[in-house]
Amino acid sequence: MRGLPVKFEVEKGRILVPVGKPCPYGCRYCYTRGGEVGPARTRAGTILEQFEEFAKTHVFNTIQFGYDSDPFAFPERGVMMLERLAQLGRHLNFSTKSCIEGTVLDALAKIRSNLASEITFTALVSLSCWHSAEKVEPRTPTPEQRMQTVSNLMRIGIPAFIAVQPFLPHIEMAEYEHLIGEALCAGCAGFVLGPLYADKEERFVSFLPKGALSKIPGEETIISWSAHHPVWTRYEDPRLRQVAIFAQSCGGPVYWSSADAIDSYIAA
Ligand code: SF4
Numbered sequence: 001m002r003g004l005p006v007k008f009e010v011e012k013g014r015i016l017v018p019v020g021k022p023c024p025y026g027c028r029y030c031y032t033r034g035g036e037v038g039p040a041r042t043r044a045g046t047i048l049e050q051f052e053e054f055a056k057t058h059v060f061n062t063i064q065f066g067y068d069s070d071p072f073a074f075p076e077r078g079v080m081m082l083e084r085l086a087q088l089g090r091h092l093n094f095s096t097k098s099c100i101e102g103t104v105l106d107a108l109a110k111i112r113s114n115l116a117s118e119i120t121f122t123a124l125v126s127l128s129c130w131h132s133a134e135k136v137e138p139r140t141p142t143p144e145q146r147m148q149t150v151s152n153l154m155r156i157g158i159p160a161f162i163a164v165q166p167f168l169p170h171i172e173m174a175e176y177e178h179l180i181g182e183a184l185c186a187g188c189a190g191f192v193l194g195p196l197y198a199d200k201e202e203r204f205v206s207f208l209p210k211g212a213l214s215k216i217p218g219e220e221t222i223i224s225w226s227a228h229h230p231v232w233t234r235y236e237d238p239r240l241r242q243v244a245i246f247a248q249s250c251g252g253p254v255y256w257s258s259a260d261a262i263d264s265y266i267a268a
Pocket residue numbers: 023024025026027029030031032067068069070097140
């Protein structure tokens with residue numbers, strides 16, 4: 001699947017923009033490595049030029065940056081691309097699991113301060129577990145470091161939602177409750193709860209204990225948020241609803257897609 005062209009598509013009023021460089025983090029469930037959701041490797045300038053052309057002829061409200069990799073695993077590239085994207089006058093959002101601090105945080109604060117007052121700038125910080133992160137996300141910044149990112153972003157006026165995704169069937173509820181408590185202490189803006197995906201070869205779920213998916217309802221679906229539309233099986237654990245109720249009872253807003261979370265902030 002490598003060698004796919006960069007593709008853009010408006011979905012729910014937003015456009016996803018790729019980083020275009022393979023992610024060095026090691027999440028075991030990562031669905032980007034096969035290149036099905038976008039090109040594995042593309043020059044940043046090429047992505048930006050093609051996106052700027054696309055933006056001239058399409059109507060959309062929001063740019064979501066970083067669905068194919070982590071923008072701040074390569075801080076200079078991530079900051080440079082966000083600076084260019086910020087010039088398009090649309091609401092801006094990025095996804096990350098990086099520890100954002102120091103000069104990168106300063107650069108984001110500068111982007112924030114240069115945006116027009118009606119433009120929102122939000123972030124999604126992803127976690128799929130807490131105590132199990134060493135095994136599930138072995139080369140990824142720790143959950144504690146990601147909470148530091150949340151606090152840092154909130155401090156410079158970039159609301160950070162916690163993307164609890166993928167929701168994993170072998171992780172105990174207590175671990176998810178702990179994650180939610182930590183995220184609320186860090187001041188997060190709310191939670192986006194998401195399913196687990198599996199491709200036909202089951203590469204994204206091969207790390208799960210045997211039989212972990214046997215009781216989870218799965219449905220083959222065309223992935224609408226990717227302009228490349230892979231067909232995967234979507235596993236939605238019924239415990240997600242319990243996590244939603246728990247988060248809400250602790251005062252954390254819950255959303256079922258990042259688009260909904262961003263839109264709620266724009267509308268507020
Ligand atoms: S941070 Fe995202 S892109 Fe990087 S390995 Fe983890 S899931 Fe994949």
